[in-house]
Amino acid sequence: MKYLVFGLILLLVVLHQDVWNWDNDRLVLGFVPYTLAYHGCISIAASVVWFLAARFAWPDHLEDESPAADRSTASSESHGGAA
């Protein structure tokens, strides 16, 4: 599912380069310039794709890696290895 989500993101990036709309000066619904309406739909589509990511491809395992570590303990661990 993760690959499908990233595939859809890539598809959105391609659709975003809408050279075929470059000189389209129509008004959609009688008031929104075409290019604005098209990219508004890209925003909505992005939200849908990110919903799929949150629903089916969320990295839940990170919760297990993050016990509520005490700041001082964690800090000393962290900086001990950073010099």
Next chain:
Amino acid sequence: MIKVLIISIYLGLLLFLGVFSSRLFKGTSKDYLLASHSIGPFLLLMSLFGTTMTGFALVGSTGEAFAEGVGVYGMLASSSGIIHSLCFFVLGVKLWSWGKKYGYTTQADFFRDRLESDKIGLVLVPILVGLVVPYLLVGVISAGKAIQGATSGDFPGLTESGAIPPWLTELVICVVVLVYVFFGGMRGTAWANTFQTLVFMILGVVAFYLIATSLAEKSVSEGRAHTLVDGERVVRTDPPTGLWDSLHIVSQEIPKARRVRAEVQLEDQIESVEAPPQFRTRERLDPWMFFTYMLIPFSVGMFPHLFQHWLTAKNGNAFKLPVVAHPIFILIVWIPCVLIGVWATTGLINIPPPIASDPNKVLGFMVKNLSGDVLGGFLLAGILAAIMSSLDSQFLCIGTMFTKDIVVHYGGEDRFTDRQIILISRGFIIAVVAITYFLSLTDIAQTRVFQLGIWCFSGFSSLFPLALLAVYWRGLSKWGAYAGVLTAAGVWFWLFRASEFGAIDNWSVNFTLGDRTIHTMPVATMFLASTVATVVVSLVTPKPSDATLAKFFPEKS
């Protein structure tokens, strides 16, 4: 005067919120700087969104649409909907996880540990601060210009134009933001951001409604609206019947922009006059320029204030709502602003030359002229809300970086008590606010907000490859990181100077391919150079120890 009163009450509410949130303050530096990792999905969504939407999104997008047309939405807003959420998804959740586990507060904290380099902060922090300061200026300048445009003529005798001077607005908002960040820290900032994000989204929609209906009424009363009767276009005389009808009436005007309207007679104004289509299409915009614009939203991956906000999350799942809702929130804020900017070109409202020559003032001017004093006051409060909801996080993060990455790290962890760390942090925040304010009084304030913002974001974007590689590539070395950061900074400065420090609008890096010239955004060159430098140098220099790699890239069981 009523407008000033409403804005004053709004600012007072913010101060109250900041002081009230300080009552929940636990007294530790972790609570002051990271709200003790207690922020849930809704507050996280509102604070992340409020932080990324600044004067650039409202004042800048309206002004840029007025100057360049509707293409501005595709250039930055729809791409941001894809890329910002991508950054939250691939970087935010992972860095939150490590931040909570290993106790990071700033980006330098993380990079020191990940790269086993104590000195990386000395290179990274000054560059990040150097890029945040222009971002702060974008907000401060936007506020000054918007209020100046919106109060023009209201205070005869105060200034030549009768407007509240920008220096006064800038001073007031700097002080207000300073006070609630000073007392409320990150918790106060998250609350204030949520409050302000709600305010500017609601009032933004109200402004859109008012401007659309007012312009439609003007169009009908001036005999410029038309309607179809038996297949023929005739002048419309009946008034608009609501928002939908008003939108149709006003947008009829988009193809007939003001730039040609002045040259024609009244009888020519229905259908026969075609304005340059650039305002409703992307005519004249190089597709390569448009494509490379898409790299700019990657700046979100390296904004230090967003990194700090990521770390405030209560858990990983708190990111889900921001990731999903962010593109829709961008749409709600940007589409009305872009339409307002394009409507301003139609001549339905006369934009005088001093306003037209400074697009930052267009939104404030339209609010002033198309709404009453009471509503105008609320709408201006909404504009200020958008601006201040970014300033607070930026002030706090710079104070945090100076305190944690320079003073505490190099002065010694055990040298300062928690109370002293908070004190130092607050001291730096005051200093940063003061420096920002004084810079806003210089000639930099004359730069177009949008252009200044683009240069600032481009710098952050060119550091994005470093963040991505640090999270996903075991092969990244500290020398690769140094090379990437210094290359990004060097190329940024070189190109910024070539653009006469942002004075040349829409400056591009051009390549010749056969007989065609390809225009690209400067960010593409920076991004590519930084990536190549980071990867190539990492490939030929020693990697971090096995222990560090095991810490960040554990074997999957």
